Amino acid sequence: MNDILEYLRKFRPDIDMIPFNSEDALQKEQIPEQWMSILGAEDITIRKNKLISLWQHTCGREFSRVITHLNTHLTDVFLLLHKGQLLLLYAIRNKDGVVYYYEGGFPQLSARSPYLQAHWQQLPAALQRFYETLHNGFYYSSSGNMGLVPLQSLLKLSDKAWPILEELDEDLELNLETSYGFFKNGMGDYLVLDLEKENTGEEAILWYSQEEPEYELPFWEVVDEWTALGIEE
Numbered sequence: 001m002n003d004i005l006e007y008l009r010k011f012r013p014d015i016d017m018i019p020f021n022s023e024d025a026l027q028k029e030q031i032p033e034q035w036m037s038i039l040g041a042e043d044i045t046i047r048k049n050k051l052i053s054l055w056q057h058t059c060g061r062e063f064s065r066v067i068t069h070l071n072t073h074l075t076d077v078f079l080l081l082h083k084g085q086l087l088l089l090y091a092i093r094n095k096d097g098v099v100y101y102y103e104g105g106f107p108q109l110s111a112r113s114p115y116l117q118a119h120w121q122q123l124p125a126a127l128q129r130f131y132e133t134l135h136n137g138f139y140y141s142s143s144g145n146m147g148l149v150p151l152q153s154l155l156k157l158s159d160k161a162w163p164i165l166e167e168l169d170e171d172l173e174l175n176l177e178t179s180y181g182f183f184k185n186g187m188g189d190y191l192v193l194d195l196e197k198e199n200t201g202e203e204a205i206l207w208y209s210q211e212e213p214e215y216e217l218p219f220w221e222v223v224d225e226w227t228a229l230g231i232e233e
Contacts, residue, residue: 004078004091004101011142015082017089020047032107034133039079048074051088058134062126062220065228073231075099089141092231102147102231104135111136111152116180116195123193124201124219127182138227145186146230148223155181157192157207164210173215174205181207183223191222 005017020039034054041047052074055067073093080087080103090102109132112120120128131151139147149155158176165172174194181190188209197203204219 004089008080008089008101008141012082015080018079018081020079032133035106044076047077051077054134058129059126059220063224063227065224066231069228069231088135095232100231101141102138103141104138105150106136107132107134108136108151111150113154113156115178116151116154119178119195122195122197122200126220127201140186140230143186145184147227148183149181155184155190157181157190162209164208168212170212172213174213179205179207182219183226185226191217191219191226193219 005015008015008017020042038047038050038054041050052067052071055063055070060067070090070092074090075093076091078089078091080089085108086106087103088106090104091099092102093099109117130148135148137148137150137153139145139149144153156177157174157179174192175196178196179192179194181192183191190207192205192207192213193200194203194205201219202216204217204222206214206217206222208214
């Protein structure tokens with residue numbers, strides 16, 4: 001555990017790892033009941049099985065490839081505390097036997113912007129469940145990339161300058177003011193949902209920083225594939 005904490009502190013010096021049985025740190029009144037059942041399991045196999053069961057119950061069909069990999073290659077989970085926020089750290093062994101770390105925050109709907117809160121029902125139903133029940137984001141621990149973004153870190157496209165806009169041949173098929181990047185790959189590219197669209201789950205946009213965007217993509221197929229690439233490679 002000390003080696004893991006030393007690695008994590010290369011990126012966030014103030015992060016801590018806390019025991020699962022630390023009632024004060026867990027702040028039980030702030031943790032959903034299903035999470036207390038997972039965190040209270042002393043045996044890693046039981047804890048892992050309960051965790052994967054929660055994934056399956058929340059978004060089993062949407063995250064099928066990711067869950068299959070977790071079921072086989074998740075080696076352990078740890079509880080982290082950073083700036084007063086609890087996080088769950090996943091130790092995942094890749095195809096070469098190297099352990100990588102992903103993390104997910106605990107559900108925190110209060111982190112939504114006023115606009116996102118007002119238009120929450122425009123999100124695909126499973127994405128709502130993911131943020132409400134499972135995690136506030138799920139991403140590569142050291143970089144915060146290759147995964148779903150925490151609600152407080154969602155990028156509204158209109159909040160950033162995009163030089164590519166001057167080079168596009170076609171008119172935009174989205175509204176920058178109502179479009180949010182829910183997945184980022186760390187190379188300046190995002191999987192975006194325009195909350196003005198009627199069927200956001202089937203009308204996702206791959207927004208590239210240096211290429212033409214791709215429209216009308218199935219949101220979950222892209223998320224499952226890209227997340228699986230991150231944890232498998």
